[in-house]
Amino acid sequence: MAAVFHRIDRFDALPEALRGGVVAIGNFDGVHRGHQAVLNAALEIAARESRPALALTFEPHPRAVFRPDLPLFRLTPAPMKARLLKAMGFSGVVEQPFVPAFSSLPADQFVDEVLIGGLGVAHVVTGFDFHFGKGRGGTPATLAAAGKxxxxxxxxxxxxxxxxxxxxxxxxxxxxxxGGDVSQAAGLAGYRFTVEAQVTGGRKLGRTLGFPTANMSLPPETALRHGIYAVRFRRADGSLHDGVANFGRRPTVDEDGAPLLETFLFDFSGDLYGETCSVSFFGFLRGEVKFDGLDALVTQMKRDEEEARALLSSVRPLSKIELAIAFSS
Structure with missing residues (x-):
């Protein structure tokens, strides 16, 4: 039976069984290979000492609190980040609310109340540039001294x-x-960029054209290049389907519409409305183009399907993380 993964909404709500663990601390937006170096170090120590491995993150992202005027493209919102941490082998994640009262804790109080009192840490793992406490007063050096x-x-x-x-x-x-370079982004992350959202109803134009799509609204800050992508779609039940997706404003049929992710699933028929599903981006095929009528659009969509099928036929998982999110049901 798979181990239970815990999503905990504040440091003082930790289950007793998870106290005394090895805790990796950071925002970890993207859970990329740099983050994974920190996270894997925590996993290795936890395994060696037979302790639970936890991640301590902050919600919302601190930059959204300190710079609310500057929209932030979150690579991994909290639910996706939790999925990735679970796939890596963590016992749980503490999604600490980053509110003004918490951000104003002095560094020594952060150590006393959060690390010792709340989490009962046995070991803390951070990146080289980690700062904590009011005014970023805590540094890796002061943390090491506090640990000693x-x-x-x-x-x-x-x-x-x-x-x-x-x-x-x-x-x-x-x-x-x-820039639409999902392949190079995957090389840095160690897995293909993946989004998660609920499938919603649409105008059903794709169905009349022979390309029914699963429509998903992504956060407005999502700064993915508009265009056509080869993708893998994961349903709520875990089943996987290859497909081709358009992310953008659909200039041929709805030029003034809000950006939408529309995925055509290969060899699939069924009702997806209301399901929370995920889409992993494996390759950028082309940018959005305004076609001279629906016939030209359909002709190009058929070419896109052929190209996406060819690309997806030979893909392999880049990591243990990706094996869990886009390759195994």
Whole structure:
């Protein structure tokens, strides 16, 4: 039987069985290979010491609190982040509300109340640039000193660079996705970019054209390039279906509409309305084009289907994470 994964909404609500664990701390937006270096270090220590492995994250993303005027393209909203952490092997995640009162905790109070009192940590793992507490007063050095004084271990993981020697970051991945380069983004993340949303009703125009689609509204901050993608679609029951998706404003039929993700599932018929499903992006096929009528649109959609089928026929999982989210039912 699969181990239970816990999503916990604040540090002082931790189940007793998860106290005394190894805790990785960070925002981990994207759970990319750089984050995975920190997270895997926590998993290794937890396995060696037979302790639960936990991640401590913050919701909403702190930047959304400190810079609410600057929209943030979240690579992994909380539910998706939890799925990825579960796939890695964590026992749970603490999604600590990042509210003004919490953000104003002095660093020593963060250690006393959150790490020791709330989580009862045995070991803390962070990245090299981790800061905590009011005014970012806590640093890896002060955390290590607090650990020595209070009897918990501290591991600080250095920056993780890609094969070209450049540090992997969420901002790099966002920039690649904004350009439609989902393949290179996957290389940095260690898995294909994946979104999750509820399937909603639409105008059913695709059905009349022979290409019925599952329509999903993504957050307005989603800065993925508009265009056509080869994708893999995962239903709520875990079943997987290859397909081709359009993300954008559909200039041929609805130029003024809000951006929408429309996925045509290959060799599938059924009702998906109301299901919360996920879509993983495996390849960018082309940008959005306004066609001269529906006949030209349908002709191009048939070409897109052929190209997507060919691309998806030879894909392989990039990691244990991706095996869980886009390859195994």
């Amino acid at each position: 004084a209070n009897g918990f271990g501290v591991t600080v993981v250095e920056a993780f660079a890609d094969e070209g020697g450049e540090v992997i970051s969420s901002s790099r991945i966002r920039a690649l996705l904004a």
